[in-house]
Amino acid sequence: MELYPQLIIDALRTVRYPGTGKNIVELGMVEDDLRIAGLHVSFSLIFDKPTNPFLKSLVKASEAAIHAYVSKDVEVEIKTTSLSPQAEDKKQAASASPLPWGETGEGLPNIIAVSSGKGGVGKSTVAANLAIGLARLGHRVGLLDCDIFGPSMPKMFQAEDARPYSEEIDGKAMIIPIEKYGVKMLSIGFFVDPDTPTLWRGGMASNALKQLIGEAAWGDLDYFILDTPPGTSDIHLTLVQTLPITGAVIVSTPQQVALADARKGINMYTNDKVNVPILGLVENMSWFTPAELPENKYYIFGREGVKELADEMHLPLLAQIPLVQSVCEGGDAGEPAVLHPETPTGNAFLQLAARVVTQTDKRNAELAKTEVVHTH
Numbered sequence: 001m002e003l004y005p006q007l008i009i010d011a012l013r014t015v016r017y018p019g020t021g022k023n024i025v026e027l028g029m030v031e032d033d034l035r036i037a038g039l040h041v042s043f044s045l046i047f048d049k050p051t052n053p054f055l056k057s058l059v060k061a062s063e064a065a066i067h068a069y070v071s072k073d074v075e076v077e078i079k080t081t082s083l084s085p086q087a088e089d090k091k092q093a094a095s096a097s098p099l100p101w102g103e104t105g106e107g108l109p110n111i112i113a114v115s116s117g118k119g120g121v122g123k124s125t126v127a128a129n130l131a132i133g134l135a136r137l138g139h140r141v142g143l144l145d146c147d148i149f150g151p152s153m154p155k156m157f158q159a160e161d162a163r164p165y166s167e168e169i170d171g172k173a174m175i176i177p178i179e180k181y182g183v184k185m186l187s188i189g190f191f192v193d194p195d196t197p198t199l200w201r202g203g204m205a206s207n208a209l210k211q212l213i214g215e216a217a218w219g220d221l222d223y224f225i226l227d228t229p230p231g232t233s234d235i236h237l238t239l240v241q242t243l244p245i246t247g248a249v250i251v252s253t254p255q256q257v258a259l260a261d262a263r264k265g266i267n268m269y270t271n272d273k274v275n276v277p278i279l280g281l282v283e284n285m286s287w288f289t290p291a292e293l294p295e296n297k298y299y300i301f302g303r304e305g306v307k308e309l310a311d312e313m314h315l316p317l318l319a320q321i322p323l324v325q326s327v328c329e330g331g332d333a334g335e336p337a338v339l340h341p342e343t344p345t346g347n348a349f350l351q352l353a354a355r356v357v358t359q360t361d362k363r364n365a366e367l368a369k370t371e372v373v374h375t376h
Helices: 005-012 055-069 085-095 123-136 202-214 234-242 256-270 305-312 325-332 344-366
Strands: 035-037 040-047 075-082 110-115 141-145 166-169 172-175 178-180 183-187 223-227 247-252 278-288 317-323
Touching: 005 055, 040 055, 055 075, 110 123, 110 256, 110 344, 123 141, 123 183, 123 223, 123 247, 123 278, 123 344, 202 234, 247 256, 247 305, 247 344, 256 278, 256 305, 278 305, 278 344, 305 317, 317 344
Parallel strands: 040 075, 110 223, 110 247, 141 183, 141 223, 247 278, 278 317
Antiparallel strands: 035 040, 166 172, 178 183
């Protein structure tokens, strides 16, 4: 067989630097000294320092990639060198922005994290309806299901059988999001068996999330909605380290145990290190209204607890969403309530979307852009 440089480079593109989601070629780690003589291939890999913990494993992975994608007969010789100033600049440029919209400036959408202190308060329902509501108001919207261990968006969008495909864009393989109800959407649920639990360590989950953010063709968006996992976790840390989140929407039910966890969620975003503004609170399941008695309201989880919390913390109450059986049935059937704005619940979600736009515009006019969190 005849070897040529691009064959080797393409094989090395399959070798990822741990924790970054990027391959060693785009990170500028392959030195410009590739030599081919018959079936003998030699080149150098550039590391930031001789004691780099991944040095040996990446050398082995590079050799294995060439044997796997080119030929087992290739004799591979890999040298390692320390980073030159020019290569340092190249590496920093490659890893400066993991975002598909380029640098954190022009083209960056409003990134809204929909969050809750605890599970079971309907946060994903709110996120799905908010995203679709924004689209119905004429905005370009992306939605990322960030719950790696319990993804629910495929079911809510009636897209459980959808399988996103990869397309080469500007020489790079990019995931094409599913598009439905005017929303571009991705979820780890599209890539795993829905009947099998996802048993991943935190680092694996974070890397999967980074791929869904940075290696997807989201295109030009006005709003990028993040349906975050309940509570506080490694996933939340990954998000604030990867994305300059414009603001957070906190979802809670009115009862005291949920409100206590909602406070933790608010504090997570507003602490000095994270510093993400809270756009407002959403009170979900505010009251129960039976279908046969549409004028009746039963406050089964307590009355206006989130409204009182919003007043106490001087935050806007964005919406009070009633608990109606059709909301649950619609979510399970992939028919979010906001698709029917003539209903009380659908109208409430559409009003929520409009208020999020208002609060986002107000936040952008009054506050500086959020910076990603840097940990040392």
